[in-house]
Amino acid sequence: MTTENLPPPILLVEDNPVDLDLTQRAFARKRLANPIQVARDGEEALAYMKSWEQGERLPAVVLLDIKLPRVNGLEVLRQLKAHERYRYIPVVMLTSSDDGGDLKAAYDLGVNSYIVKPVNFSKFIEVAEHIELYWCVLNRMPG
Secondary structure, three states: OOOHHHHOEEEEEOHHHHHHHHHHHHHHHOOOOEEEEEEOOOHHHHHHHHHHHHHOOOOOEEOOOOOOOOHHHHHHHHHHHHHHOHHOOEEEEEOOOOOHHHHHHHHHHHOOOOEEEEOOOOHHHHHHHHHHHHHHHOOOOOO
């Protein structure tokens, strides 16, 4: 199967190995059709912009943590939303931060959704299901 026949990937930007594993297991449990790409810090996330410029497929959605090493999630969000072509990629903050300042800053920068990570696995599976249904199936982006 060629990559053109696959659904677009989900870019998961997460540095915490436990949260990364939990998210990947939740998506696997839901048999998510979209392939998962992983960036383990903000710098790796920004490197995807270069790969997109070279023709790699744009993600259906970016799941972005705020507290990241090297480049924080708010800066990644700022750069994505400032880019003429990539600003239309939906970005969901999937973070443990329940801080009102982070929430406001994310929306000021153009985040599409802000989800505080649930602590228990069954709730995390529900979040994965909602992300898949809304951002990967129902949501439409401009060409």
